[in-house]
Amino acid sequence: MKKKIILFLAILVLLAMPSFATIEEQIDEVDKKIEESSSNIEQLEQNIEEEEKxxxxxxxxxxxxxxxxxxxxxxxxxxxxxxxxxxxxxxxxxxxxxxxxxxxxxxxxxxxxxxxxxxxxxxxxxxxxxxxxxxxxxxxxxxxxxxxxxxxxxxxxxxxxxxxxxxxxxxxxxxxxxxxxxxxxxxxxxxxxxxxxxxxxxxxxxxxxxxxxxxHKSLMQQEQSQAAQFQQEKDDLLAEAERIRLENYNKNNNTEEGENVELPPIDTGTGWVYPAPGTFITYWFGYRVHPLYGTDDWHSGIDMIGDFGNPIYAARGGLVVVAGWYGGFGNCVVIDHGDGLQTLYGHGDSVLVSVGDQVSQGQHIMVMGSTGTSTAPHLHFSVLYGGDYVDPAPYIGL
Ligand SMILES: [Zn+2]
The missing domain is CATH 1.10.287.1490 (Helix Hairpins)
Structure with a gap:
């Protein structure tokens, strides 16, 4: 029953931003093309390496x-x-x-x-x-x-x-x-x-x-220039998404900061709560094969892109150990869950908790923004185990 309501609300959100959904689909499509292109390049590199041997x-x-x-x-x-x-x-x-x-x-x-x-x-x-x-x-x-x-x-x-x-x-x-x-x-x-x-x-x-x-070298050149083109397409789409979000934000800025109530926490089915409902994922955890320069981009979490003012929820309850400016993460919250796991929430517009606070799961802890190293309003969500970054996806049912 709860899930149905959440789905209904999520649809409402998407209906409120029709071009937002279209862009998400387009980005997904371009991502697929980039992935395909990257695997083609990798295959060609392997072929060339073998042939050179x-x-x-x-x-x-x-x-x-x-x-x-x-x-x-x-x-x-x-x-x-x-x-x-x-x-x-x-x-x-x-x-x-x-x-x-x-x-x-x-x-x-x-x-x-x-x-x-x-x-x-x-x-x-x-x-x-x-x-x-x-x-x-x-x-x-x-x-x-x-x-x-x-x-x-x-x-x-x-x-x-x-x-x-x-x-x-x-x-x-x-x-x-x-x-x-x-x-x-x-x-x-x-x-x-x-x-x-x-x-x-x-x-x-x-x-x-x-x-x-x-x-094979000439094929690889073709594939690389195509990959660069796809990457450009994606960058353009991200810029367009950002523009639409800013537009929506300006339209809806009568919503009080931190009071974006149509985005309640989502049960992910893993015992964790989805930290940023109403968003879509642009970058995943780990190495991102750069279409031109190989595997030089490493990402310590998942980027969930959304709107300024969207609520950020605690994925689990725990002790707040960081609350405020945190280098490239801008306004940031880190919660220690007491079992070796910590969650990190970056780029917030404002932080709603303080260091030493005991927060409960699903508690509204931050407001989405674009502070620190960021070009669009989004949540950078990281999970740390024993102080090391691990892939957050399985924890939140992705
Ligand atoms: Zn990030």
Whole structure:
């Protein structure tokens, strides 16, 4: 029953200020847009941060790939030089083999000629040696010395053949060497081709990431300028709300200060009383993401915007510990509730209690105004627990 009456009275208040309600709706709408814009900006910032991290990783990989490619190129160069060295060795060996073959041929020719002249043409020396022999023993001696000469020829030829065979073996070895080097070179060339493919892929990813970052940065710029526009819209609406409230205040200033009886305290359903009925909330507790500069605005309470002269009620009973000017809060009341909780009411036009007063819940303690750091009549409502500011919303059923 009580709630119904309160609702009825609240509707009466809103009906008395039709453009006030419209502006409230408009501010709500702009707030939604600002919130959406802020979350878009946050998302874009996250994207850019992630993409920049990826870009860093890709750039480092690319750098490493280039270093690997350079090292591989040096190794390929080394292999090529080794191949040239081996090819030269083979050429040299071929020359030597050719020369050895010629020597063998010459020796064979010389040896053959001697044998032929000795055995077939009946070389005079041989026969002289035989016929001049004085007895069998002399003949044997003569024949044996002749044998020595032919043995010498034989040995020379065999040495030459050995030498040629050795050279041929060396050539074979070098040819194997060359084959190994050629296969090493093609393996290295393949590795290089693989690295070039990796490099191309990394380059592609790098430019893709750079393009995406640029795109997201430009989107963020657009979003920031839109957010700034929404903020401007909100500021304009707040100024307009203030103008209308001042107008209403001037119209209704026959109401005695502190006697705005059509705004009784509201039971919030939490055991606390709503401290400023007939108002709407413009700023909540905590960090407000600034559309242009990030999260630099911290608000220690909830701002409830209303009219000059509106009543401010004690949310709970307790002991008044501040009553009067209180820095940026202007005219201010602080009530200590005795269980670690305190409530603070700022920017009042006038204060209706004194320090040391014991106030009861719902007691009219202050008149709404715009004193201290304030541009429009409103209540700044804070809740402190153990001396720290906490979010007042849940205490007053918001
Ligand atoms: Zn405030």
């Amino acid at each position: 990826n870009l860093e990783v890709v750039s480092v990989s690319l750098e490493e790939t280039l270093v690997q490619k350079q090292a591989l190129e040096a190794r390929i160069e080394q292999t090529k030089n080794n191949i040239i060295t081996v090819e030269n060795k083979i050429k040299e060996l071929k020359e030597k083999i050719k020369k050895a073959k010629a020597e063998i041929q010459a020796q064979e020719k010389h040896f053959g000629a001697r044998l032929r002249s000795i055995y077939y043409k009946k070389d005079e020396t041989f026969w002289t040696v035989i016929f001049d022999a004085e007895g069998i023993e002399d003949l044997m001696t003569r024949l044996s010395s002749f044998e020595k000469i032919t043995q010498q020829d034989d040995k020379t030829l065999n040495d030459l053949i050995d030498k040629r065979n050795q050279l041929a073996k060396m050539e074979e070895e070098q040819k194997n060497n060359l084959l190994n080097l050629e296969s090493l070179k093609s393996a290295q060339e393949k590795d290089k081709a693989d690295l070039i493919a990796v490099e191309a892929e990394l380059e592609r990813r790098k430019s893709e990431l750079q393009a995406r970052i640029a795109e």
